[in-house]
Amino acid sequence: MxxxxxxxxxxxxxxxxxxxxxxxxxxxxxxxxxxxxxxxxxxxxxxxxxxxxxxxxxxxxxxxxxxxxxxxxxxxxxxxxxxxxxxxxxxxxxxxxxxxxxxxxxxxxxxGTARGTGPGGGQRPGEDAAGVHRLRTREDAQALASALRTARSVAVIGGGVIGLEFASISAAARVPTTVLERGQRILRRFVGGESAAWLHGRHEDRGVRILRQATVEGFERTEDGPVAAVLLAGGGRLEADLVLVGTGVTPxxxxxxxxxxxxxxxxxxxxxxxxxxxxxxxxxxxxxxxxxxxxxxxxxxxxxxxxxxxxxxxxxxxxxxxAPADLAGRADAAEPGGAPAPAQQNYVDLPWFWSVQAGVKVQVAGLATDAGASVVIGDPSAGKFSVLRFAGERLVCVESIGRPADHLAARRLLAAGDGPTLAEARAGRIESLKSWNAVVPV
Amino acid sequence: MPTITYHQPSGERTTLEVAEGATVMRTAVTNGVPGIVGECGGQAMCATCHVYVRGDVALPERSEDEDEMLDCTSSERTDASRLGCQIAVGGGLDSLEVDVPASQV
CATH class of the missing domain: 3.50.50.60 (FAD/NAD(P)-binding domain)
Structure with a gap:
C-alpha cells in the first residue's frame, strides 16, 4: 500500500x-x-x-x-x-x-525561489555577476557571510524583511549600506505605514541609507567580472561590491x-x-x-x-x-434527523510574523494593511509600542515593536475574533492588550 | 567540556557534552533529543523549546520576550520554566539539567 x-x-x-x-x-x-x-x-x-x-x-x-x-x-x-x-x-x-x-x-x-530584479522576477543584465547575492538557502547564506567579511560597500535591492534584516547586519559590521526600495515605503508586505516610518528612521539612525522610488535597471561589472555598481532608472549609479537582491520569492x-x-x-x-x-x-x-x-x-x-x-x-x-472504512460506516449509521456528521474543518489559523532588524524585534499578528483606521498604544519614542489596525470597528492586525506581551495577547484575541473595537481603542484607555484581555469580559 | 542533561517524562536520561555557549534548544535539536522542537530557530517566538531547569543554577534573568512566551507554553509553566533557546552552558556554568515537558505544541 x-x-x-x-x-x-x-x-x-x-x-x-x-x-x-x-x-x-x-x-x-x-x-x-x-x-x-x-x-x-x-x-x-x-x-x-x-x-x-x-x-x-x-x-x-x-x-x-x-x-x-x-x-x-x-x-x-x-x-x-x-x-x-x-x-x-x-x-x-x-x-x-x-x-x-x-x-x-x-x-x-x-x-519557492528568490526573485530577480527584472519583470516577472527575472534577472536584469549583469545580475548573474559575482558579488550579486540572494538569500534563500544555506549555500546563499554561506556565500553572503563570507562576502560580507571583505565587502567595502553593500547595496540591498528591496526594502522587505530579508533585505532590511541583512542591511541591519551589514551596517552593524560597519560596511556602508544602502537599501534601494522601488516603492514609496519599506516593508509594504509586513507592516503598515506607522511602523514602517518608525523603522525607516531607526535604520537611518543606525547607518543604513534608504532610497525610495529607486528602480534598478541593471548592474555594472568590473573588468574582471564582479559587480561594481547598481544602475538606477533616471541615470543613478550606486557603487557596491556586494549586492543582495531581496525582491521576494517566486513560488x-x-x-x-x-x-x-x-x-x-x-x-x-x-x-x-x-x-x-x-x-x-x-x-x-x-x-x-x-x-x-x-x-x-x-x-x-x-x-x-x-x-x-x-x-x-x-x-x-x-x-x-x-480507517476510511470506519469513517464510511459512521456516516452510514447516522440516523436521519440525528446530529449531522461533523463538518470537515477548515484551515483558519491566524497568520503571524516576526523580524529582527535595526536592533529591535518586530512582531505582527494578523495581516497588516493601510486600508483601515489605526490606533497606536505605548510609546514610540521609547521604542515600545503597538499599532492596532481595524477593518471598520473590528481589530484585524497588531504590529508590536518592543511589546511582546501585546503581540501574544493579539495572537489570542485575533484568533478568537475578539479584541477592542476601534471606538474602545480611540477612547484611549488601553495601556496594553494583555491587560485589556484580562479586564474585559468576553 | 560542559554538559547538558535532558530528563524525559518517561524517565529516560540523555547527557551530552557540548561547547561553551551551547543552548539547551540548539543542543537538543541538533542531537535529536525528543520533546524539544525550537521551530522558530531560537528567536523566542514559538515556545516549543520549553524546559524545566533542575536545581538552583545561576542563569541570566528571563527577558520580557521569554517571560511572555512562557505564558503560552503547551505544558504548565512553573518557577523552573525556561525557553531552551535562551539558556546556555559556559561562563562558569559547567552543567545544566533540565526536564523535558510532556508536550510542546
Missing part, C-alpha cells in the same frame, strides 16, 4: 511528515528534498547571520529523530513530473537516475501547473489546503489559500504559515487515511 509522499524538505514538508507520524499514520512517509544535507531552518540564515561568523545552521529535526519517527528523507531528489492518474511522482535522484514513487496522498511543499508551482492543477500566484488550494485533485495538498510558501483573516486568496512566506498548514494537513490526513 503506497504512503504519503511530500515534495519539499523545508519547514512545511518536514513538519507535515513528522505530524503524520505523530498523529499515528502507519504507512510510509517519504520526503523528497532537492537540496543535499540535513533539512534546516531558514529564519536563522537572515536573522543570525554575521560577517565571518559561524553559519547559524539549525536542523529542522536531527536525522536520528527523523529515522526514529520513520520518516524517509531522500536528499538531492528533484521532482520532475506528476502522473496524477497513476498517483505517481517522478523524480531525479542525486545520482541523476530517474525514479518513480507511488502515493496515496501527495503533499506539495515546494517553497515553485511548475510541478503542479504541468500536471494541470490550477496555479494563480501559487498552487491554488481550498479551505482545507487541497488542490482540485483531492489526493494532492499544497502547503507553505508555494500554496495560494483562502483564509478567514484575508479578503482574497493569499500566499504567505513564514514559519507560522508553514508549520500550521503542515500540522493541519498532517493531522487531517492521518485521521482520514487511517
Amino acid at each position: 503506497p504512503g504519503v509522499v511530500i515534495v519539499g524538505a523545508g519547514q512545511a514538508g518536514i513538519e507535515a511528515a513528522c505530524v503524520l507520524r505523530e498523529a499515528g499514520y502507519a504507512r510510509s512517509v517519504t520526503v523528497l528534498g532537492e537540496e543535499r544535507g540535513t533539512p534546516y531552518q531558514r529564519p536563522p540564515l537572515s536573522k543570525d547571520l554575521s560577517a565571518g561568523g559561524e553559519l547559524p545552521l539549525l536542523p529542522l529535526r536531527a536525522p536520528r529523530a527523523l529515522a526514529e519517527l520513520g520518516v524517509t528523507v531522500i536528499e538531492g531528489a528533484r521532482a520532475t513530473r506528476l502522473l496524477r492518474g497513476e498517483r505517481l511522482v517522478e523524480y531525479t535522484a542525486a545520482d541523476g537516475r530517474p525514479h518513480r514513487l507511488e502515493y496515496e496522498h501527495l503533499i506539495l511543499a515546494t517553497g 515553485a508551482v511548475s510541478l503542479a501547473a504541468d500536471a494541470g492543477l490550477e496555479c494563480a500566484g501559487g498552487i491554488t488550494v481550498d479551505a482545507r489546503l487541497r488542490t482540485a485533485d483531492p489526493r494532492i495538498s499544497a502547503i507553505g510558501d508555494c500554496a495560494s489559500f483562502v483564509s478567514p483573516h484575508a479578503p482574497a486568496p493569499l500566499r504567505l512566506e513564514s514559519v507560522q504559515n508553514a508549520t500550521d498548514q503542515a500540522r493541519f494537513v498532517g493531522r487531517a490526513l492521518a485521521a482520514e487515511l487511517a
Whole structure:
C-alpha cells in the first residue's frame, strides 16, 4: 500500500511528515528534498547571520529523530513530473537516475525561489555577476557571510524583511549600506505605514541609507567580472561590491501547473489546503489559500504559515487515511434527523510574523494593511509600542515593536475574533492588550 | 567540556557534552533529543523549546520576550520554566539539567 509522499524538505514538508507520524499514520512517509544535507531552518540564515561568523545552521529535526519517527528523507531528489492518474511522482535522484514513487496522498511543499530584479522576477543584465547575492538557502547564506567579511560597500535591492534584516547586519559590521526600495515605503508586505516610518528612521539612525522610488535597471561589472555598481532608472549609479537582491520569492508551482492543477500566484488550494485533485495538498510558501483573516486568496512566506498548514494537513490526513472504512460506516449509521456528521474543518489559523532588524524585534499578528483606521498604544519614542489596525470597528492586525506581551495577547484575541473595537481603542484607555484581555469580559 | 542533561517524562536520561555557549534548544535539536522542537530557530517566538531547569543554577534573568512566551507554553509553566533557546552552558556554568515537558505544541 503506497504512503504519503511530500515534495519539499523545508519547514512545511518536514513538519507535515513528522505530524503524520505523530498523529499515528502507519504507512510510509517519504520526503523528497532537492537540496543535499540535513533539512534546516531558514529564519536563522537572515536573522543570525554575521560577517565571518559561524553559519547559524539549525536542523529542522536531527536525522536520528527523523529515522526514529520513520520518516524517509531522500536528499538531492528533484521532482520532475506528476502522473496524477497513476498517483505517481517522478523524480531525479542525486545520482541523476530517474525514479518513480507511488502515493496515496501527495503533499506539495515546494517553497519557492528568490526573485530577480527584472519583470516577472527575472534577472536584469549583469545580475548573474559575482558579488550579486540572494538569500534563500544555506549555500546563499554561506556565500553572503563570507562576502560580507571583505565587502567595502553593500547595496540591498528591496526594502522587505530579508533585505532590511541583512542591511541591519551589514551596517552593524560597519560596511556602508544602502537599501534601494522601488516603492514609496519599506516593508509594504509586513507592516503598515506607522511602523514602517518608525523603522525607516531607526535604520537611518543606525547607518543604513534608504532610497525610495529607486528602480534598478541593471548592474555594472568590473573588468574582471564582479559587480561594481547598481544602475538606477533616471541615470543613478550606486557603487557596491556586494549586492543582495531581496525582491521576494517566486513560488515553485511548475510541478503542479504541468500536471494541470490550477496555479494563480501559487498552487491554488481550498479551505482545507487541497488542490482540485483531492489526493494532492499544497502547503507553505508555494500554496495560494483562502483564509478567514484575508479578503482574497493569499500566499504567505513564514514559519507560522508553514508549520500550521503542515500540522493541519498532517493531522487531517492521518485521521482520514487511517480507517476510511470506519469513517464510511459512521456516516452510514447516522440516523436521519440525528446530529449531522461533523463538518470537515477548515484551515483558519491566524497568520503571524516576526523580524529582527535595526536592533529591535518586530512582531505582527494578523495581516497588516493601510486600508483601515489605526490606533497606536505605548510609546514610540521609547521604542515600545503597538499599532492596532481595524477593518471598520473590528481589530484585524497588531504590529508590536518592543511589546511582546501585546503581540501574544493579539495572537489570542485575533484568533478568537475578539479584541477592542476601534471606538474602545480611540477612547484611549488601553495601556496594553494583555491587560485589556484580562479586564474585559468576553 | 560542559554538559547538558535532558530528563524525559518517561524517565529516560540523555547527557551530552557540548561547547561553551551551547543552548539547551540548539543542543537538543541538533542531537535529536525528543520533546524539544525550537521551530522558530531560537528567536523566542514559538515556545516549543520549553524546559524545566533542575536545581538552583545561576542563569541570566528571563527577558520580557521569554517571560511572555512562557505564558503560552503547551505544558504548565512553573518557577523552573525556561525557553531552551535562551539558556546556555559556559561562563562558569559547567552543567545544566533540565526536564523535558510532556508536550510542546
